Each structure stands twice: as structure tokens, then as C-alpha cells.
Amino acid sequence: MCEANAYLISENEKILVMEAVDTVEPEEGGLKLVNIFGEQKFVKAHIHSLFLVDHNIYLKSETK
Amino acid sequence: MCEANAYLISENEKILVMEAVDTVEPEEGGLKLVNIFGEQKFVKAHIHSLFLVDHNIYLKSETK
Structure with missing residues (x-):
């Protein structure tokens, strides 16, 4: 399967939002x-x- | 491997930009x-x- 883990990134954080x-x-x-x-x-x-290939998706908050 | 095909989408088109x-x-x-x-x-x-899971990534042009 080709799912990935989604992380929410900010300046100095990386929070796991959802797996697979x-x-x-x-x-x-x-x-x-x-x-x-x-x-x-x-x-x-x-x-x-x-x-x-590393199964990672990075999301960024809409706040500027 | 978990690569995907990237497509550029617009109103009524879907152009393959890059495979894998x-x-x-x-x-x-x-x-x-x-x-x-x-x-x-x-x-x-x-x-x-x-x-x-379908190995597809959709990109959209920056033009508004």
C-alpha cells in the first residue's frame, strides 16, 4: 500500500495529524x-x- | 515503492507532468x-x- 503519514509543520514543531x-x-x-x-x-x-518514498506528507497551517 | 504520478489540472484538462x-x-x-x-x-x-493509493498527485497552476 502507498499511504503516508501526514504531519502538521510549523517553525519548530512537527505534529503527526494522521497515519496511513x-x-x-x-x-x-x-x-x-x-x-x-x-x-x-x-x-x-x-x-x-x-x-x-519515505511515506511523509507535510501540511502547513493557513495562519500567516 | 510508493511513488506517484503528478498531473497538472485545470478547468477541463489533466496533463501528466512527471511519473514516479x-x-x-x-x-x-x-x-x-x-x-x-x-x-x-x-x-x-x-x-x-x-x-x-491510486498513485496520483494533482497540482494546480498558480494563475487565478
Whole structure:
């Protein structure tokens, strides 16, 4: 399977938001994450960067 | 391996930008894509959505 772990990153933090993420889609000023178990999570952030071979997705908060 | 294909999407188009993408990182107002073969590509876009189990990454142009 090709799921990844989604982390919310800020200046000096990296918080695990969801494991085994399958889809990430924009929704109402944020992102809807769905993992391979069908669990959903809404995060007020955008997709910052991807490291797929390492199974990592980095999200960044919308706050400036 | 957990690479994915990156597509640039617009209103009614879906253009394959790069296959077997490993990393996507922001760079100078766009994105730097690197695939598992070490090939690099710069795209003036942001990451729109992810469908990892299907191996698809959708990018959207920065133009409004």
C-alpha cells in the first residue's frame, strides 16, 4: 500500500495529524484527510511538501 | 515503492507532468518535483490534492 503519514509543520514543531493517509482534498478553506481505514479528519492547512518514498506528507497551517 | 504520478489540472484538462514522483517541495513561487530516478522538474503550481493509493498527485497552476 502507498499511504503516508501526514504531519502538521510549523517553525519548530512537527505534529503527526494522521497515519496511513490515502486522500487529501481541499475543503472549505482547509483539507480533508481520509486514511486507508476510511477515517476522516479536517485540518485548517495546505499541503506543503511530499516525501512519498519515505511515506511523509507535510501540511502547513493557513495562519500567516 | 510508493511513488506517484503528478498531473497538472485545470478547468477541463489533466496533463501528466512527471511519473514516479518521490518528493515535491516548494521553491521560488512554484514546486520542485523529483522522481525516483533523480530527475527534477520545476512547475509553477501548488499541490491541490492527493490520491496516494491510486498513485496520483494533482497540482494546480498558480494563475487565478
